[in-house]
Amino acid sequence: MKLLSFTLLALLPFTLTAQDTTIDMHGGKEHKMPSAIPTQTPIFYGKVLEIKPAMGYKYLKIQEEGKETWVAIANAPVNVGDKIGFDKRTMMKNFKSKTLNQAFKEIYFASDIYLPQKSKGPKSMKEMLGLGTTVKDPHAGMGRGMQPTPEDETPAKPFVKKERYTVEEIHMWRKDLKDQMITVEGNVFKVSHGIMKRDWVHIGDGSGDEKKLTDDLVFTAPTTSLKAGDKVKATGKVIVDRDFGYGYFYKVIIENAHFEVE
Numbered sequence: 001m002k003l004l005s006f007t008l009l010a011l012l013p014f015t016l017t018a019q020d021t022t023i024d025m026h027g028g029k030e031h032k033m034p035s036a037i038p039t040q041t042p043i044f045y046g047k048v049l050e051i052k053p054a055m056g057y058k059y060l061k062i063q064e065e066g067k068e069t070w071v072a073i074a075n076a077p078v079n080v081g082d083k084i085g086f087d088k089r090t091m092m093k094n095f096k097s098k099t100l101n102q103a104f105k106e107i108y109f110a111s112d113i114y115l116p117q118k119s120k121g122p123k124s125m126k127e128m129l130g131l132g133t134t135v136k137d138p139h140a141g142m143g144r145g146m147q148p149t150p151e152d153e154t155p156a157k158p159f160v161k162k163e164r165y166t167v168e169e170i171h172m173w174r175k176d177l178k179d180q181m182i183t184v185e186g187n188v189f190k191v192s193h194g195i196m197k198r199d200w201v202h203i204g205d206g207s208g209d210e211k212k213l214t215d216d217l218v219f220t221a222p223t224t225s226l227k228a229g230d231k232v233k234a235t236g237k238v239i240v241d242r243d244f245g246y247g248y249f250y251k252v253i254i255e256n257a258h259f260e261v262e
Contacts, residue, residue, distance in 0.1 A: 041112055043085040048078060054099040055204050056189060056216050059107070060084075070107040072228075074190065076115060085114030092229045098206055109190075109228040167217045168208035170238065174252035177238040182254065185262070188230040189216060196244065199224045201257070203234055218250065219257035226259060233260040 046064035053059075058078060060071045071086050078084060090109040097104070159176040162169075164183045186205030193199050201219045208215030219234050226232065236257030242250045 041087045041089060043087060043112060043114060045083060045085045045114075048080050048082045048084060051078060051080060052100055052102075054097055055206075056202070056210060059097070059100065059104075062086075070104050072107055072109045073113050076113060078115060082115070085112075086110035087112040090228055095229055166207040167203065167205050168214050170217055170254075171208065171212075171214040171252060174238060174240050178240045180238050181235060182238055183233060183235045184217065184254075185233050186217075186231070188226050188228055188232060190228055191224060191226050193223075198222055199226075201226055201234070201259070203232065217252070217254060219254040219259075221257045221259070224259060226261070231262045233262060234258075 044064060046062035046069060048060050049063050049068065050061035051058055052061075053075070056075060057072050058075060060073065060078065062069045062071055062084070073086070086108065087110050088108050089111065092107050092109065093105065095104045095107050096102075155172045155176075157172075159173045164185060165173070165177075167184060167186060170177065170182060170184065184203060184205065186203045189202040189204055191199060191201050198220045199222070201221065201224060202216050203219060204216050206215075210216075219236050221236075234254070234257055236254035239253050239255050240251065242253045242255075
C-alpha cells in the first residue's frame with residue numbers, strides 16, 4: 001500500500017500539491033516548502049487499532065512490531081485498520097488527557113505522518129472527506145471570501161471584563177477584546193517553529209466547540225521553548241481579522257505573546 005507523506009505543523013485540513021504543502025492552522029493556513037521539511041527523522045510504522053478524538057487531536061492506539069503504542073496526531077483522515085507512519089521526536093511520559101479522562105504511561109505527539117494514499121492524485125481535504133461545494137467543511141476556518149454567519153457575530157453572552165479569559169471567551173468576545181492584552185491558562189496542543197519568523201503555539205483549556213473551531217487559540221511569539229503537553233499561562237495582544245497574506249487568515253489570534261510554564 002502506497003503511503004502519502006506530509007508534515008503536520010498544526011491542525012488540518014490540508015491540500016498537497018507538487019510544489020508545496022498547505023496546512024490549516026485551525027483557522028489559518030501554513031505553507032511549508034518540502035526543502036524545509038526534515039528528511040532525516042526516523043519513521044516508524046504500525047496498524048491503527050483504536051482512535052480517540054479529543055480537542056483537535058486524534059489519539060491512536062497502534063500495533064507496532066507486536067506491541068501497542070499510543071500516538072497523538074492532529075485531525076487527519078485516519079481509520080481503524082490503516083497502516084500509518086509516524087515520527088517519535090516528541091514523547092510524553094505519564095501524560096493525562098483531561099478531555100478523555102485517561103492517563104498514558106507513554107504517548108508520542110507526532111509531527112511527520114504518513115497516511116494511506118487512497119487515490120492516484122493528491123486531493124484536498126474536502127475531496128478526501130467527500131464534502132460537496134454546498135457543505136461547509138467544519139475545519140476550513142475563515143478563509144478569504146467567506147462571510148461570517150450570524151452566530152459568528154452575535155456573542156452567546158454579554159461581554160464581561162476579566163483578569164483571565166477562557167479560549168472560548170476569546171473567540172466569542174474577540175471584537176470587544178480587540179487590541180487588548182489578555183491572559184489565558186491552558187495546555188499546549190502544538191508548537192510550529194520558525195514560520196514567517198515566528199513560533200505558532202496552539203493552546204486549549206477544555207472550553208469551546210471543536211466543530212466551531214473555538215476550542216483552540218493560536219499565540220505567536222518570536223521564539224519559544226514550549227512543547228506539546230506543557231501547561232502554561234499565556235499573555236498577548238488580541239488581533240482580530242489578521243491577514244498575513246498567502247492564505248494566512250485568522251478571525252482572532254494572539255500576537256507578541258509570552259508564556260509562563262506552570
